[in-house]
Structures are given as C-alpha cells and as structure tokens.
Amino acid sequence: MTSGKKVPTIYDVAQLSGVSISTISRVLNNPDKVRLSTRIRVVEAIDELGFVPKAEARAHALQQTNRIGVITPFFTAPAFVQRLRGVASALSPANYELVIFTIDSIERLHGYLASLPLTRNLDGLIVISAQVEQSEATRLVEHGLQTVLIEYPHPQLNSVEINDFEGGRMVAEYLLHKGHRRIAFVGDTDMPEFGIDPINLRLGGFRQGLLDAGMRLPQELVHLVRYSQGQMQYRAGELLRQAKPPTAIFAATDFQAMAVIKIAKQIGMKIPDDLAVIGFDDLDLADYVDLTTVSQHLDESGSVAVEILLDSIEEPSQPPQHVTLPLSIIERTTA
Amino acid sequence: MTSGKKVPTIYDVAQLSGVSISTISRVLNNPDKVRLSTRIRVVEAIDELGFVPKAEARAHALQQTNRIGVITPFFTAPAFVQRLRGVASALSPANYELVIFTIDSIERLHGYLASLPLTRNLDGLIVISAQVEQSEATRLVEHGLQTVLIEYPHPQLNSVEINDFEGGRMVAEYLLHKGHRRIAFVGDTDMPEFGIDPINLRLGGFRQGLLDAGMRLPQELVHLVRYSQGQMQYRAGELLRQAKPPTAIFAATDFQAMAVIKIAKQIGMKIPDDLAVIGFDDLDLADYVDLTTVSQHLDESGSVAVEILLDSIEEPSQPPQHVTLPLSIIERTTA
DNA sequence: TTGAAAGCGCTAACAG
DNA sequence: CTGTTAGCGCTTTCAA
Numbered sequence: 067m068t069s070g071k072k073v074p075t076i077y078d079v080a081q082l083s084g085v086s087i088s089t090i091s092r093v094l095n096n097p098d099k100v101r102l103s104t105r106i107r108v109v110e111a112i113d114e115l116g117f118v119p120k121a122e123a124r125a126h127a128l129q130q131t132n133r134i135g136v137i138t139p140f141f142t143a144p145a146f147v148q149r150l151r152g153v154a155s156a157l158s159p160a161n162y163e164l165v166i167f168t169i170d171s172i173e174r175l176h177g178y179l180a181s182l183p184l185t186r187n188l189d190g191l192i193v194i195s196a197q198v199e200q201s202e203a204t205r206l207v208e209h210g211l212q213t214v215l216i217e218y219p220h221p222q223l224n225s226v227e228i229n230d231f232e233g234g235r236m237v238a239e240y241l242l243h244k245g246h247r248r249i250a251f252v253g254d255t256d257m258p259e260f261g262i263d264p265i266n267l268r269l270g271g272f273r274q275g276l277l278d279a280g281m282r283l284p285q286e287l288v289h290l291v292r293y294s295q296g297q298m299q300y301r302a303g304e305l306l307r308q309a310k311p312p313t314a315i316f317a318a319t320d321f322q323a324m325a326v327i328k329i330a331k332q333i334g335m336k337i338p339d340d341l342a343v344i345g346f347d348d349l350d351l352a353d354y355v356d357l358t359t360v361s362q363h364l365d366e367s368g369s370v371a372v373e374i375l376l377d378s379i380e381e382p383s384q385p386p387q388h389v390t391l392p393l394s395i396i397e398r399t400t401a
Numbered sequence: 402m403t404s405g406k407k408v409p410t411i412y413d414v415a416q417l418s419g420v421s422i423s424t425i426s427r428v429l430n431n432p433d434k435v436r437l438s439t440r441i442r443v444v445e446a447i448d449e450l451g452f453v454p455k456a457e458a459r460a461h462a463l464q465q466t467n468r469i470g471v472i473t474p475f476f477t478a479p480a481f482v483q484r485l486r487g488v489a490s491a492l493s494p495a496n497y498e499l500v501i502f503t504i505d506s507i508e509r510l511h512g513y514l515a516s517l518p519l520t521r522n523l524d525g526l527i528v529i530s531a532q533v534e535q536s537e538a539t540r541l542v543e544h545g546l547q548t549v550l551i552e553y554p555h556p557q558l559n560s561v562e563i564n565d566f567e568g569g570r571m572v573a574e575y576l577l578h579k580g581h582r583r584i585a586f587v588g589d590t591d592m593p594e595f596g597i598d599p600i601n602l603r604l605g606g607f608r609q610g611l612l613d614a615g616m617r618l619p620q621e622l623v624h625l626v627r628y629s630q631g632q633m634q635y636r637a638g639e640l641l642r643q644a645k646p647p648t649a650i651f652a653a654t655d656f657q658a659m660a661v662i663k664i665a666k667q668i669g670m671k672i673p674d675d676l677a678v679i680g681f682d683d684l685d686l687a688d689y690v691d692l693t694t695v696s697q698h699l700d701e702s703g704s705v706a707v708e709i710l711l712d713s714i715e716e717p718s719q720p721p722q723h724v725t726l727p728l729s730i731i732e733r734t735t736a
Numbered sequence: 737t738t739g740a741a742a743g744c745g746c747t748a749a750c751a752g
Numbered sequence: 753c754t755g756t757t758a759g760c761g762c763t764t765t766c767a768a
Binding site for chain 3: 085086087088089092099100101104123125126127128129
Binding site: 073119120121122123125126133140144150151154160161164166167170174184185186209238296321324325328350351354355 | 406408421429453454455456458459460461464466475476479482486489490493498499500503505519520521522581660663685686689690
C-alpha cells in the first residue's frame, strides 16, 4: 500500500489502443490532427485506464510549468490576504497553479529572489509588498522570469501601485470639508530596511493637503510609533488626553485606526462626534467595524497583477507596465 | 530578450569541469561520495556558470515534487488564513513548496479532488474546512497521495479536528459561572451540502452544558440565520429588543459575535454589563476588538497538519492519524 | 494521418 | 571514486 495502484502512462494507452505514443499525445494536445476513428479509440483507452498525464513529465518536456509564484509577507502585512484573494480569483480561470512563498524575514525574500529565477519551476512571479533590489531585478529580467511587483515598484519590472501621497491629500481634503481644523496623524515606522515608505508618503500628502487649505500640521499632532498595538494605544491615549485634543485623526492604516478608536472609547469619547477617525486600506474588517477609510482596492491589485503577468508571459518582449490603481474614500460611520 | 541568458545544465558543468554528469549529480546530492579535489573542481565550475538544477527535471527524475498542496475555501471561511499561516510556517523550514487551490464552489472542490491524485504533481495534500466524499477518500489512498483533513475528518484519512460539542459545553459552563441565567445562541446555517455541521454541534454542546446545570435552552433564544451580516444584525436586533432580553449571547463564530456587539451598542447596551458576548474561533481580530471567545488554535491546526503529513509521506504505510486539538476560552472584555 | 526518434535535464543503478 | 547507461513520461520535429 506504499504507492497504491499502478499509474498508467501514455505508453499503456498506446498499447491498449494500438497506436503510437505520439498519437496519444496528439489527441491530448491537438485532437483535430487525428482521424476521428482513431481518436475515438484512443479516448476509449484513456477512459478505460483512467489515464491522466503526469504534470511533471509534461512540464519537463514543455519547459513550462503552468504555475505562478507569489512572494508575500504572510505574517506582518494584514492587507496581503485581500491581495492574494485577488490573485487567486484571477488565476483560477486561467488554469495556473498558485505557489505561495511566505517571507518572514528580509533574508528569506532575498533567498527566494535569488533562487526562483534559476530553478525554473515558475512561469511567472508576483511580489507583494516587498522591495526587490536592483541586482535582483536585473537577474529576474536576464533569466526571463516575468514578474510583477505590487506596492513597491521598480523601473525594470511590471508593477501595480497606488499613489500614497495623493491618498493622504484626499484625506486632508475630506476632513477639512467635514469642518475639522485640528487634525492629528498617527502612523507606524516599521520598515527600517525599505527605501520608500508608504506611511511617510501618506503623511506627506496629508500635510500638503492641509497646506493647500492654508493650514499647517503642527508637529505635536503627528505621531509615528513602532508597530505594535500596545505602543499605538499608549500614544493615542497621550494624544487624546492632551489639553487641546484633535477633533479628527488620520490613521495611516486601518489597524491603527482601530487602535485609536479603542482607546478613544475607553476615554469616553464618542465616535465620530467627539473624534472622527479615518483609516487607510479598507481591509475586510473595516466594513465590520464601520470604519471610514480610504480604499486602495486590495483585491483588485491582485487581479490586475495577474492580468499583467499573464500578458507579459505571452508577450515577453514588451516594456514593463506600471499601473496605478485609483484610491477612493469609503465613508462609513467613524468620520 | 524573449528568453534571456542561456541557462546552464548539468552537461555544461560536466564539460567545464572535465568530469561526467553523474559526478555533477553526486556533488549535488551525495557530496561525500566524491573525492575532495574533484568536488572542488566541480563546485568551482558550478559557481562559474551560475548553475542551478532545474526543479522540473529533478522532479521528473525523482518522481517527487517537494510540493504540498492545500485546498482551502479562500473566500467564505475567515478562519482559513490562520490555518494557512500555520501550514506555511511549518512548511518553510521543511523545504517544501506550498501550492494553494482555492475553492469557491463545491464543484471546484470535487474537481481538485478528482485530478490532484492523478496528475502527480504533489507529494501531499491538506484539505482545510471542506468535506471529502467516500469515493474521493478511497481514490486518494489508492493513488497514494498522502492527505490530511482539517476540520472535517474522514476515517480513512489523517485529520486534525476539534470537539465542537465540547466547545459549546465549555461556553455554557463559563457563562453560567459568570452568573448568567438567560443566555441566547446565535449561529448561521450556511453549509447546505455538508453533513457534519460544526455550528449545530456547538449548539448541541451548549444546550447540553445548560442541561447539566439543570437549565433548558428555550427555543426563542436560539437563532440560526443564513450567513450574512445584515441578516444577522436584523435577528440580533429582534433578539435584544424583546421584552425579556438575554443577559448573555453565545455566538457560534467570532464574526457573528461582532455583528451582535455592533447591534447591541447601537441599541445602547453596554458590553459586557448589559450584555455579555462570547464568540468562537479566536480570529486575529478577536484580539483587536477584545472579544472573549473560545480559541480553537487555528494556527496550530495548520502546523499540526503539516507534521502529520510529512510524517506520513515518510512512512506511507501507517494507519490514519486523527488528532483532536484542545479548546480554550480566552477571556477578554466582552464576557 | 501516423510513427520513429530525439530531446527536456536530472537521478540512480551497475560496472569498472 | 567515477563513468556509462537506462530511465522518468511527455512533446515535437521529421519522414513516411
């Protein structure tokens, strides 16, 4: 019982149906190139034996795997699920398998980026929320592994991104429009090894948005803390308990918005009357907690990435595509 | 630029280092069976060419893929992420790749279960929260595809499960101990095609727990609704607005608990003083919203599944293992 | 329309 | 310790 039933190969089918293996292969891949009568005979033999082509053998001969890989920080980034969901749903009708490479450290990321283009067991690669270095990018293109980056673009590779700066600006505009004049920003600073920092871009855009309305964002109203629920809540507490608390808070992520709301309620503030809170991301749970937030269409980022990828697998010799997804404010009940 | 650089094969390495391909293969797989001096020479050649064995070719020759598959309902079951996380973290040190097969319909599930054992491109399979039929189970074992089921066990296949009935009982005990005497149950009934229904088991255990304390669970206090936030909230509203509302609610899942809390707050009830709410699952977000709930150790279910799987891949001829994970009540602030 | 045969790139006896 | 050789199971020219 170690291995089970004898698995039929194309040779068995050939023997049973009295033709050569090439013909079997043909009815599998180019049925119209086989005379109807023999095709029927072959199909019957296939059914009788319960034959199914072995994927590995096929991949080996074909030099392609029908498999695309996704490198993703499974553990740190809560938004990845929705992106992955977009990838999965776009991929399944395309008859590609989805291989997940989770990165829990920057070393793992580099490890995958080093080996994946070489082992040749992927037709394409999607990298979610992780930054690939120059050397890695060139290696990717040199070895012809089609890649699309989500969130952290690179000039030589396809990418789907958003305009974080613009997102921040939109929030400023929105809150201003709601009548707020004293608005705080909270965000985390937990991306030491990354160059571009979306949180800071959001902050920058936010600041600019205020400026456009003739307002400055005082330094005591911006709080950048290391990512951790406890830290966040502590700082939010400080922020809200001060003599002249803000009337609104822009949290750089939905999770932080939730932390803020939690602490605000503990203090006894009413949301959104005493304090308006707006997040960023539009995670699934934002809907559950009725959080007003800016949606960056996470699911869509995944499906768009797949489209681009399949496209450039078919047409490898085209310049990298960079698509920027729109942002939109989802107004719920917290701001 | 269509394909990029010429990819070196084992033959190139052999030629450059002046030995046969078998020797190359040996330094790759059994380094100690090669004389040090030639090994060094080979390694140098490998480095010079930047040679990396092609995974497909290796898999084809070896008849194994170093890949395990996970069939999971990506879209409907919110708990799957944590299970998957457990799988991923247990798998990555084991040097196995993780292939995800998402099921959005029962047909897809059957489709995968039909083809996966035959295409032979997986060394093992984990099925999360989906029920495999008898015929599928026997096909799996006949074809020797090692499998472990999470949540829905089957006698012929490995499984990791929990005792939903006992979980319900524990909740009854807990709430009773807290002094509650009028306790409602809310759950969803959204698994038409499945035989075993965890929600009903939880309800059964809960009912039994009350019975053990000499109490009956009146029918007007159990609410089974179709899964959807709106529906749930509507029913919860009815429940709470009645003349003699319950002092506590056991929600069969964390999501439902959140829906209940939301509506309760809208009505103006204080949690947990006016109404205690306890959930089931212990999703990540339960911690964020400080939900008291029964933890079924989702992450662990995944890692345990991997352990069992790797074990039975190594030792195929052993009887199926069925492990039941413990349950524990996580007391936070809602009950 | 079909068959023979040469790969695809690697592993693993079996000799030497 | 190393080379020869026969697979692994399929696809795809090239002839017939």
